Amino acid sequence: MNAIEVHNLRHQYSERVIYEDLNFSIPEGSICGLLGKNGQGKTTLVNILMGFLKPVAGKCLVLGEDSHDLPPATRTRIGLLHEGHLAYEFMTISQTEKFYSGCYPNWEREVFFNLVEKMGLPHNHKVANMSCGQRSQVVLGVIMAQNPDLLILDDYSMGLDAGYRRLFLDVLHDFSALGGKTIFVTSHIVQDLEQLVDTMIFIDQGKIMQTGLDDFMTSFHKYVFLNKSELSLGKDDIITGFEQRGEQVSLYSFADTQQVVQHLTTLGVQTKDLRKVDMTLEDGFIGLMGKY
Amino acid sequence: MLSSLLLKEWLKLKRYFIAALLLNIGICLKIFFDIRQQIYSEHSEMVWYQAIHIQTVLYQDIRYLPLITGLVLAAAQFVPEMMGRRLRLSLHLPGSREVMLFFSLFSGFLLFLMICGLDAVLIYLTLKMYFPVEVAVSSLPTMLPWILAGLLAYFGGVTVLLEMNWSRRIFLSLVFAVLISMLFSGSGYGWFIPALPWLILLAPLALLSVFESGRRFQERGV
Structure with a gap:
């Protein structure tokens, strides 16, 4: 079964066409990297997949459901990282945990605190007062504690130094090793993806090329x-x-x-x-x- | 899920709620001291004449306070959500958009009612201390249009903040501004009484504009 399916997707901003007849699928259990230069529509695609943007035409299925009308039960199975590591900045670490634990029935408290405590910050530390790297750890903790089946990460490496990027990769490796987990990731640090993905989608001027990492590197x-x-x-x-x-x-x-x-x-x-x-x-x- | 949503709203609102509460109490105290001073420093017949015969509303200072309170609460709740389009975090939670928005509004509405309710009680007690109970009771229908204006300002503020399209924002601001100005167009005790039941019944319709802006936010203005 495919975790993500995109059929005949078309999107445009005013006159500027971003995609024209885009088609691809990502099977469950794979780790797929979406690569493209700036402005090629990577974030737009993530927004469409998560139902935050209505495409002009075409259909996207995420875990078998229409991406534009994801039922709550399906959203529970999707861990989503927004570009810039969006988090509620008015919350502290413990308030963040309390808030999300009430939203997700399978919330794993230890997973959240194991990741967050690596920073050595007190639990009453406000997210607004954190560095980008520290905030990324909180966001990663939130996503991992949900124990999702599908991870969608929009430029997780943005603003992160080598250490935090490596930490992110380690966590993602461990996550994928659990089996049956699908990761769809975009990043502007291409070499990081080389250590992570098994499939890649190159997107350029509305056209895509989907290939296995090994196939690409050998051909x-x-x-x-x-x-x-x-x-x-x-x-x-x-x-x-x-x-x-x-x-x-x-x-x-x-x-x-x-x-x-x-x-x-x-x-x-x-x-x-x-x-x-x-x-x-x-x-x-x-x-x-x-x-x- | 419900307790989490309420926690989030409380974390955003608490400082602004306390500030608005203190401001409202301060203005009510000022009204109390002003009336007391008038009673003691002027002839009480003069104050009676002003209040009863020429219908000078002695608590005019509170007139725009619900409006300001509504706008402050709307901004406190939804400016943090709109910065970086953080509302997407809430929209990804396992719940429906309408339910999530409803409880956000419910939280703000509840705090708004608490503040305005306190205002009404304090003004009632102040008037009851120096005037017949009928004068004190009349303060409620007199203040209700102002409170309704504050409620419309709250819903309107949220609607405009959620809206992504600037021309629509301007249009919605104008619509809410006109509706609100109607509620301030009269003066005297209970001048709006005949229309009040209808206005109270129609006020929840403003919720539709909030939900529509929420839908448009999710679809990014499509």
Whole structure:
């Protein structure tokens, strides 16, 4: 069964079309990362999935229910992290716990305090007086204590230093290890997702590409070569992305080395010392999406 | 769930409630001392003439207090919810939007009624001390339009805060401003009595505008 299904989704702000006929699904138990440059509609998609935005057309199913009309019982099964780690800033830690424990019948108090007590703050500490990282821990505690079946995290890494990001990843790893849990996550720190996700959705100008992490990392390649002239290579069937720093040229492609060399030769590009190099997910993201 | 919702509203409201309560008590005390001073410093016949014959309402100072109280309570409850669109946190809770909004409004309404109820009691006791009981009793229908204006200000404030579209915000502000100004258009004791039952019956209709703004918030103005 799919935890999330998106069918023929279309959305636009005034004249600006964000998605046109978007389709994808995320099976239960998978960890899916939604990647895209700023302004490509990642948060918009999360808002649509959580029923905070009515799409112009199309249908989204979350845990089998229409995302725009999620019944309370289904919402209980969804842990949602809003961009910027939204929390009630007028509450203290203990008030936050008291508030949410009354809302969720399966609330796990120990899970909340185990996460929050790592910060060493007193329970009467106000959320408004916390740093972004500390607030993220409270929000994470709230979500985890709900023991949800589906986690939707909108840019969990925003404003977090390496330590808090690592902590977040550790918790998410432990959560997914429980089995049957689905995570749908967006983040602007692409390399973090490399350690977490098994499936990725790249979104660019309203179009998406869904792929397994391993498939992507094995089928997409980064090539480097030297070229003294300033190149201007456009995207085509072979070249997916390209960047040049001085003489060093990086080229991204789904094609193998032979095809790339042949293609560049046809274009009249010198390919001195061309070789395939190891690629991080961030390299892959830049190669696929471009820098701007 | 219900106790959690009420806890949240109380945490937002308590400071503003206490401040509004103190302000209301302060104004009521001022009215008490003003009337007492008038009685003792002027001829009591003069005060009687002013109060009864030319219908000078001696507690005019309280006229706009329910209005201010309603606006303050609306802002105290919903400004924190609208900053960063935090209301989404509540809308994700396992409960219906209408129930959640209803209990938010119920909390504010209850505190508003407590403050206005206290005002009414204090003014009644003050008048009863120096005037016949009929004069004291007449203070309630005289104050009711002001209290209704405060209630409309509360619902209107919430409606406008929840609304995401600026042109609609301006339109709704104007509608509520006109309705509220009607309730301040007369003067004298119990001038609105004939219309009061209808106004009390119609006041809950303002709730519809709050629920509609809540729906539009969730759908982001669609």
